[in-house]
Each structure stands twice: as C-alpha cells, then as structure tokens.
Amino acid sequence: MKFENLLIETVEGIAVVTVNRPQALNALNQQTLVELQGAFADLSNNEAVQVIILTGSGEKAFVAGADIAAMQPLSALDARQFAKLGHEVMGAIEKSPKPVIAAVNGFALGGGCELALACDIRLASEKARFGQPEVNLGVIPGFGGTQRLARLVGKGVALELLLTGDLIDAAEAYRIGLVNKVVPQAELLEAAKKMAARILSKGPCAVKLAKEAVRNGLEMDLDKANQYEADLFGLCFASSDQKEGMQAFLEKRTPRFQGN
Numbered sequence: 054m055k056f057e058n059l060l061i062e063t064v065e066g067i068a069v070v071t072v073n074r075p076q077a078l079n080a081l082n083q084q085t086l087v088e089l090q091g092a093f094a095d096l097s098n099n100e101a102v103q104v105i106i107l108t109g110s111g112e113k114a115f116v117a118g119a120d121i122a123a124m125q126p127l128s129a130l131d132a133r134q135f136a137k138l139g140h141e142v143m144g145a146i147e148k149s150p151k152p153v154i155a156a157v158n159g160f161a162l163g164g165g166c167e168l169a170l171a172c173d174i175r176l177a178s179e180k181a182r183f184g185q186p187e188v189n190l191g192v193i194p195g196f197g198g199t200q201r202l203a204r205l206v207g208k209g210v211a212l213e214l215l216l217t218g219d220l221i222d223a224a225e226a227y228r229i230g231l232v233n234k235v236v237p238q239a240e241l242l243e244a245a246k247k248m249a250a251r252i253l254s255k256g257p258c259a260v261k262l263a264k265e266a267v268r269n270g271l272e273m274d275l276d277k278a279n280q281y282e283a284d285l286f287g288l289c290f291a292s293s294d295q296k297e298g299m300q301a302f303l304e305k306r307t308p309r310f311q312g313n
C-alpha cells in the first residue's frame with residue numbers, strides 16, 4: 054500500500070510509523086485513518102517487524118485530533134461512519150499481535166489522545182500535551198476516548214478531562230497514569246527504540262501472548278480471566294521459546310529465541 058500521510062521505516066525489527074500531515078498538526082482525516090488501517094494490517098502480518106512505534110511528524114504535535122475541517126459538514130450518518138472507521142483503526146492497533154509504543158512528541162488531543170490510548174505503552178516528551186477537548190466543539194470523543202481513557206486512568210479523572218476539555222502537560226499525564234514515562238524531546242524516539250529493542254530481545258511467543266492475556270482478560274471477570282491466563286500459560290509450553298528460555302536459564306546463558 055502507498056501512503057501519502059504516513060512515513061514508515063523499519064530497521065532491525067522495529068517499525069516507526071509517523072503520521073505526517075504537519076500542515077494540520079497531523080490531524081486524522083478519512084484518508085489518514087484508512088492509511089493507518091492498511092499500515093497496521095501490513096505490519097501486523099510482516100514477520101520482519103516485531104515492535105511498532107507510532108509518532109507524529111515535527112516537534113509540535115503527535116496528532117491534534119480528528120480533522121475538524123473535514124468533520125464540520127458531516128451528516129449524522131456520515132459522522133457515525135467516520136467514528137466507526139476510527140474505532141476500526143484503534144481496534145487494529147490494540148489487537149495487533151505486535152507491541153505498539155506511542156512516542157508522543159507534542160499535542161495528543163481528541164482523536165490523537167485516543168490514538169495514543171489504543172497503543173500498548175505511551176512514552177511522552179516533556180513537550181507533550183494531552184486532552185479530550187471535544188466538548189469545546191459540541192461533540193464527544195468518537196474514537197474510543199470515553200471508554201479507553203476511563204479504563205486507563207479511572208472514571209473520576211477521565212470524566213474531569215472529558216467534561217472540562219482541559220489540556221494537561223506530560224508531568225500531569227504521568228501522575229495520572231496516562232503515560233508510562235516522560236523524557237526530553239530530543240531523546241523521545243531513542244527512548245522508544247530502546248524500549249522496543251528490550252522487548253525484541255524477549256521470547257516473541259510470550260510477548261504476543263502477554264499482550265493478548267491483558268487485552269482480552271481485562272474484559273472478563275477475574276475467574277474467567279485467570280482461567281484464560283492459565284490456558285495461555287499452557288500454550289507457551291507448546292513453543293520452542295519456552296524450552297529454549299528455560300534451558301538457557303539452567304545453563305546460565307543468553308537464550309536464542311526462534312519465535313515459535
């Protein structure tokens with residue numbers, strides 16, 4: 054697939070996907086959403102890619118939201134369709150078998166905050182700002198923000214952000230658990246790549262199943278989720294990674310994982 058609004062570069066198993074519409078602070082229009090959908094389908098099936106980093110071009114914005122100019126004239130049915138497309142994209146990121154790290158380099162607002170929320174891990178630069186300012190525009194979040202934000206930071210804090218539309222800085226985002234780590238702007242991509250490389254050195258089957266266990270288990274009651282975890286734990290023992298990982302420990306050497 055050819056991309057007009059995305060840059061994708063893969064080096065040593067790590068794909069960096071950059072949303073590239075700097076003239077609109079990387080806002081998500083229909084085409085960019087379709088491109089993200091295609092990119093994540095490709096990358097998820099590409100054996101040469103093991104970890105994905107998602108970021109925005111330039112120093113100002115990660116993604117400043119869904120594209121307001123494109124949304125303004127939409128009918129109710131078209132807006133519902135647009136939100137459904139957004140949900141499909143966020144779902145594709147969340148369900149990707151590859152870990153996805155958001156490297157949030159500036160404004161992550163509205164659909165941009167929702168995009169970061171769909172990723173597995175969020176690293177922020179000191180310049181990042183987060184918010185769900187949709188109420189300023191007379192709408193609510195449409196790409197999962199009401200749900201994923203509340204699940205991540207809790208109902209009360211999420212409702213404060215959703216109802217006031219207030220923006221928060223990276224330090225506050227870290228304090229409320231919206232981001233995992235804050236680093237200087239110049240070090241952001243390197244920090245994301247370092248974390249990706251650490252994940253890459255682990256057993257690939259286990260990494261994939263750990264993501265699956267958390268994602269699906271959180272939607273179940275605790276008994277069912279623990280049963281599910283036990284099933285996936287058992288499944289690990291069908292992999293050569295498990296034999297190699299435990300053998301390497303016993304032989305006091307570094308494991309050589311095959312990812313099967």
Ligand code: CAA
Pocket residue numbers: 076077078080117118119120121122139160162163164165167186187190193194195196198
């Ligand atoms: N959609 C379309 N264009 C956008 C945009 C967006 N979400 N955000 C910024 N832009 C455009 C601006 O219109 C401007 O374009 P022009 O130069 O052609 O005028 C350009 O990007 C630069 O933006 P500003 O001049 O506004 O830059 P600033 O530094 O003064 O302000 C900002 C930065 C605070 C991020 C401000 O741009 C802003 O508030 N943007 C909108 C944020 C927002 O409300 N996001 C939520 C969108 S709704 C949504 O996302 C719904 C959903 O969940 C699906």
